[in-house]
Amino acid sequence: MIDSGELAPKDIKGLPEDVVKELGFDPLEFAILELIDNAGGRLSLDRIITDYFRRHSLLLKRKDLSSKLWRMRRKGAIDLVEGRKAIYTTNLEQASVGGDS
Numbered sequence: 001m002i003d004s005g006e007l008a009p010k011d012i013k014g015l016p017e018d019v020v021k022e023l024g025f026d027p028l029e030f031a032i033l034e035l036i037d038n039a040g041g042r043l044s045l046d047r048i049i050t051d052y053f054r055r056h057s058l059l060l061k062r063k064d065l066s067s068k069l070w071r072m073r074r075k076g077a078i079d080l081v082e083g084r085k086a087i088y089t090t091n092l093e094q095a096s097v098g099g100d101s
Contacts, residue, residue: 007023007025008033012025012030028068031056032048032072033072033077033078035047035051035052035055036048036088037090041091042089042091044088045065045066045069046086048060069088077090078090079092
């Protein structure tokens with residue numbers, strides 16, 4: 001989960017685009033976080049691709065999405081579920097102890 005001092009997707013939902021840009025948020029990251037949270041806190045790479053397409057009618061390329069998810073892990077927004085391949089979580093207590101994928 002995002003630290004309580006930081007804004008979450010629900011905090012910026014409905015704000016004008018220029019305000020969101022001024023805050024420096026990446027709308028794709030927030031869309032991904034929202035997808036994972038709406039799925040109960042864990043979601044596979046494939047489900048992120050399909051759910052994002054269904055919601056936004058835009059295809060996320062696997063390579064680009066993998067890079068985005070890796071950067072989100074580096075920032076501490078998400079992590080991999082321990083013992084599962086390409087399953088991401090916003091519940092960091094369920095996450096791996098570290099490592100890269």
